[in-house]
Amino acid sequence: MSDLLHTVENGVSWITxxxxxxxxAVTWDQRERIIALLAEASADPEVRCVVVTxxxxxxxxxxxxxxxxxxxERVAGDVARMIRGGAQRFIAAVLDCEKPVxxxxxxxxxxxGAHLAFACDLVLAADSAxxxxxxxxxxxxxxxxxxxxxxxxxxxxxxKELMFFGDAVPATExxxxxLVNRVVPAEELSKTAREWAERLAQGPTRALTLTxxxxxxxxxxxxxxxxxxxxxxxxxxxxxRDAQEGVASFVERRExxxxxx
Numbered sequence: 400m401s402d403l404l405h406t407v408e409n410g411v412s413w414i415t416x417x418x419x420x421x422x423x424a425v426t427w428d429q430r431e432r433i434i435a436l437l438a439e440a441s442a443d444p445e446v447r448c449v450v451v452t453x454x455x456x457x458x459x460x461x462x463x464x465x466x467x468x469x470x471x472e473r474v475a476g477d478v479a480r481m482i483r484g485g486a487q488r489f490i491a492a493v494l495d496c497e498k499p500v501x502x503x504x505x506x507x508x509x510x511x512g513a514h515l516a517f518a519c520d521l522v523l524a525a526d527s528a529x530x531x532x533x534x535x536x537x538x539x540x541x542x543x544x545x546x547x548x549x550x551x552x553x554x555x556x557x558x559k560e561l562m563f564f565g566d567a568v569p570a571t572e573x574x575x576x577x578l579v580n581r582v583v584p585a586e587e588l589s590k591t592a593r594e595w596a597e598r599l600a601q602g603p604t605r606a607l608t609l610t611x612x613x614x615x616x617x618x619x620x621x622x623x624x625x626x627x628x629x630x631x632x633x634x635x636x637x638x639x640r641d642a643q644e645g646v647a648s649f650v651e652r653r654e655x656x657x658x659x660x
Contacts, residue, residue: 402418402429403415403432404454409597410447411593412439414433414451416429416451417454420455421460422456423457423460424457424512425489430462433451437449437493442497444604447599447601448498448500448597449499450500451516452503454505455506456505456527457505457506457512459512459513460512461533462511482542486542497611498608499607500521501520501523501596502515502521502522503588505527505585506525506527506529508528508530513530514548522579523582523588524570524574525583525588527570528573528582529567530568530570530573531565532545532549532562549562557576603645604657605636606639606645613628613632641655641657641660644658
């Protein structure tokens with residue numbers, strides 16, 4: 400059986416980690432396949448939303464490097480290069496995907512698994528899920544964008560608390576911190592993820608893409624740059640069929656029918 404499942408249904412690309420016996424620790428091969436699937440979702444007009452989830456009790460217990468290509472004796476620069484080309488490229492693929500990405504977190508999300516969830520645009524968590532900044536337990540610095548993502552989500556003080564102590568954060572506490580959008584009973588996670596994803600897949604896809612890019616970029620730029628980007632994004636968006644349909648439906652007092660184009 401494949402360790403990564405993929406289907407496209409009703410405009411939604413479902414990416415499912417499928418190594419439950421390993422709590423879905425992500426392998427090198429899985430990582431590369433997910434990056435490729437996210438790129439394919441960006442380029443495919445028939446895909447209008449992405450869901451990342453997993454089977455079993457774990458969402459993703461971190462990185463499993465046993466399947467990584469072997470290398471010769473390590474020299475200075477190798478680790479930084481590995482992080483840039485591996486964990487950081489993985490998280491960037493989620494942030495840069497041109498379609499909305501939902502994380503449906505079914506269980507433990509630790510290390511890069513937690514950062515995979517936090518990089519998604521919306522996070523649904525089962526009530527049994529938990530999030531762990533596990534790096535400090537191994538004497539490591541958080542990688543895969545953790546020190547970039549967490550302060551932007553919950554502020555520097557709380558981010559340091561999670562990263563300094565490495566304690567498990569239950570789903571309900573993660574909700575209170577602002578790390579997840581909604582907590583649902585475990586048996587309702589898939590259903591809720593499907594409802595959210597299909598609702599997004601019926602929306603004005605290019606407008607959602609531009610909105611995602613504006614929000615992500617706004618955290619790193621000043622007001623004048625953000626305002627200029629907003630005006631440019633609206634200029635681009637107004638050339639789309641969906642924007643024209645949205646305006647027409649308002650004038651005609653009917654429900655809009657978006658095509659994702």
